[in-house]
Amino acid sequence: MKITEKEVRYVADLANLSLSEPEVHKFQADLDEILGHVERLNEIDTTGVEPMAQVLYAGGDTARLRADRERPPLGTETALANAPQPGNGYFKVPKVIER
Amino acid sequence: MDIRSLSIGKIRDGLLARRFSAVDLAQETLRFAEAQNPATNAYLQFSPERALSAAARVDAKIARGEDPGPLAGVPVAVKDVILTKGVRTTCGSKLLAEYVPPYDATAIARLEEAGGVVLGKTNCDEFAMGSSTENSAFGPVRNPLAPDRVPGGSSGGSAAAVAQGTAAVALGSDTGGSIRQPASFCGVVGVTPTYGRVSRYGLTAFASSLDHIGPMARTVRDAAVLLQTIAGRDPLDATSAEAPVPDYTQSLDGNVKGLKLGLPREYLKDLTSETGDLIAAGVETLRKLGCEVREIGMPTTDYAIACYYIIATAEASSNLARYDGVRYTFRSQASGTLSDMYRHTRGEGFGAECKRRIMLGTYVLSAGYYDAYYLKAQKVRALIARDFARAFSEVDAIVAPVSPFPAFKLGEKIDDPLAMYLSDIYTITGSLAGIPCMSVPCGKTAEGLPVGMQILAKHFDEPTMFRVADAFERARSN
Numbered sequence: 001m002k003i004t005e006k007e008v009r010y011v012a013d014l015a016n017l018s019l020s021e022p023e024v025h026k027f028q029a030d031l032d033e034i035l036g037h038v039e040r041l042n043e044i045d046t047t048g049v050e051p052m053a054q055v056l057y058a059g060g061d062t063a064r065l066r067a068d069r070e071r072p073p074l075g076t077e078t079a080l081a082n083a084p085q086p087g088n089g090y091f092k093v094p095k096v097i098e099r
Numbered sequence: 100m101d102i103r104s105l106s107i108g109k110i111r112d113g114l115l116a117r118r119f120s121a122v123d124l125a126q127e128t129l130r131f132a133e134a135q136n137p138a139t140n141a142y143l144q145f146s147p148e149r150a151l152s153a154a155a156r157v158d159a160k161i162a163r164g165e166d167p168g169p170l171a172g173v174p175v176a177v178k179d180v181i182l183t184k185g186v187r188t189t190c191g192s193k194l195l196a197e198y199v200p201p202y203d204a205t206a207i208a209r210l211e212e213a214g215g216v217v218l219g220k221t222n223c224d225e226f227a228m229g230s231s232t233e234n235s236a237f238g239p240v241r242n243p244l245a246p247d248r249v250p251g252g253s254s255g256g257s258a259a260a261v262a263q264g265t266a267a268v269a270l271g272s273d274t275g276g277s278i279r280q281p282a283s284f285c286g287v288v289g290v291t292p293t294y295g296r297v298s299r300y301g302l303t304a305f306a307s308s309l310d311h312i313g314p315m316a317r318t319v320r321d322a323a324v325l326l327q328t329i330a331g332r333d334p335l336d337a338t339s340a341e342a343p344v345p346d347y348t349q350s351l352d353g354n355v356k357g358l359k360l361g362l363p364r365e366y367l368k369d370l371t372s373e374t375g376d377l378i379a380a381g382v383e384t385l386r387k388l389g390c391e392v393r394e395i396g397m398p399t400t401d402y403a404i405a406c407y408y409i410i411a412t413a414e415a416s417s418n419l420a421r422y423d424g425v426r427y428t429f430r431s432q433a434s435g436t437l438s439d440m441y442r443h444t445r446g447e448g449f450g451a452e453c454k455r456r457i458m459l460g461t462y463v464l465s466a467g468y469y470d471a472y473y474l475k476a477q478k479v480r481a482l483i484a485r486d487f488a489r490a491f492s493e494v495d496a497i498v499a500p501v502s503p504f505p506a507f508k509l510g511e512k513i514d515d516p517l518a519m520y521l522s523d524i525y526t527i528t529g530s531l532a533g534i535p536c537m538s539v540p541c542g543k544t545a546e547g548l549p550v551g552m553q554i555l556a557k558h559f560d561e562p563t564m565f566r567v568a569d570a571f572e573r574a575r576s577n
Contacts, residue, residue, distance in 0.1 A: 003462070008458070011461050011465065015420075015457050015458065015461040016438070017454060017457060018443050018447075019446060020446075030516050031455075031459055031462065033516075034408065034459060034516065035462075037404070038408065038409060038472065041402055041406065041479055044479055044482065046475065046478035046479060046482065049478040049481050049482060050481060051474050051477030051478050052480045052484060053477060054338075055295070055308065055484070055532070055533025066334035066335070078201045079201070081199065081201060082197075082198055082426065082427055083426055091425050091426060093424075094435065094437045
């Protein structure tokens with residue numbers, strides 16, 4: 001077995017994802033099968049190969065920064081328009097610190 | 100005027116000859132699309148106000164004697180992962196069911212600037228994760244050519260709209276095959292341009308080192324014209340490429356004599372017999388056109404799925420972290436503490452496939468596993484890219500199947516995630532290498548299911564890719 005239900009719960013916790021019991025069982029089986037397939041990467045010798053984080057074109061820059069000039073921002077009202085709970089110009093969340 | 104077969108060129112001619120107005124065309128297409136939509140569920144919503152005001156701008160330009168732009172009056176369907184200011188953009192997710200973007204994606208701004216008319220937003224797998232469009236929170240899309248079958252995915256709604264004739268062209272997005280595979284299943288043209296060729300500003304991020312926006316159309320020419328209008332450097336996307344955009348229509352001259360094409364033998368071994376026969380016939384057509392086709396070896400092909408599903412899920416687990424109940428419309432009612440709110444919002448909001456990929460991505464990035472999985476996959480990715488570089492030192496382009504099989508039945512693979520992932524085998528390799536690749540119709544099975552041929556070229560060599568696809572399309576229609 002590549003992954004246990006205990007590890008599934010641990011990973012769900014890292015990902016801030018609440019899972020039901022049936023989901024824990026299902027994902028244990030699914031991830032186990034997928035990780036089993038992924039094992040085949042170990043058949044390839046990658047000694048001395050640089051990891052490729054981004055597609056690299058032959059020659060030329062792949063990423064370039066734009067000129068550092070001011071642009072009008074979205075503005076508070078627009079930025080909050082999709083918030084589930086806006087208030088006083090802020091995103092409201094459940095209380096974190098008790099007084 | 101038959102809306103279902105209108106091309107960009109015919110629309111332009113009709114507008115300039117004053118046979119119809121852009122507003123007439125937009126209204127008629129909207130009416131037709133709304134009537135047809137229940138059969139496929141291709142559109143999640145229409146944007147009539149936006150469409151009619153864009154069309155009116157085109158008509159006003161024509162009335163003033165100005166050039167109305169290369170996409171003048173063209174009805175465009177847009178995959179619902181691409182942001183449209185003021186028009187709901189759901190990404191096929193319950194989490195974003197009410198999300199109204201405050202800005203336009205650059206691709207949208209550019210196509211409207213060119214005279215394009217955005218008709219509405221198309222259905223897709225949730226956050227573009229899937230190969231069948233069955234992972235949408237708003238119900239699956241049906242293949243317009245075979246209603247009991249999937250249209251492919253994740254850009255299944257865009258492919259179905261173009262095939263059904265409820266849009267002239269469409270925008271899709273592709274991370275591992277999400278434009279090419281549905282194009283193949285629905286019998287239309289789908290293009291994944293070179294990584295960085297089209298700005299992703301306003302494309303909802305899935306896997307940032309692999310995400311692309313690209314055109315879908317009924318002809319190679321229309322796909323080339325649409326790509327032309329959206330391609331090029333964008334200061335708002337640091338990964339968009341500086342390379343100049345050539346005039347793609349110049350390469351649509353039918354002249355492929357002497358071009359060297361590679362046929363990777365690893366891409367031929369798992370095809371259904373009908374797909375294999377159609378691809379073989381397609382290769383024969385290219386030979387008759389004067390192409391020199393030779394078998395080539397791509398030894399890393401068998402490792403591409405494993406490599407992709409590590410890299411794509413790792414990036415997805417980071418990109419989807421932002422959907423936490425604070426900023427984007429949906430928040431679970433079962434929220435006690437801040438931490439509970441995050442967990443329940445995500446648990447209730449994401450569908451099964453997104454959760455599975457978040458889990459896999461979080462796992463492969465977690466302490467103790469990073470080197471064994473993520474770093475290893477990035478090294479294998481370099482070897483896959485090297486396979487392509489070696490191939491392109493010998494051939495001008497590569498031809499291959501898009502998918503091992505034609506459109507499968509709704510429900511057939513949804514309970515077997517690995518089988519679903521394995522169906523992306525021939526499209527994922529090109530995505531990992533970041534090269535331009537496209538699907539062009541190659542014929543139909545006895546049952547009438549379309550099969551696409553894939554054409555892949557070097558970075559930024561869209562002209563050669565389009566040249567081959569266009570010559571092939573002409574030969575097939577003769």
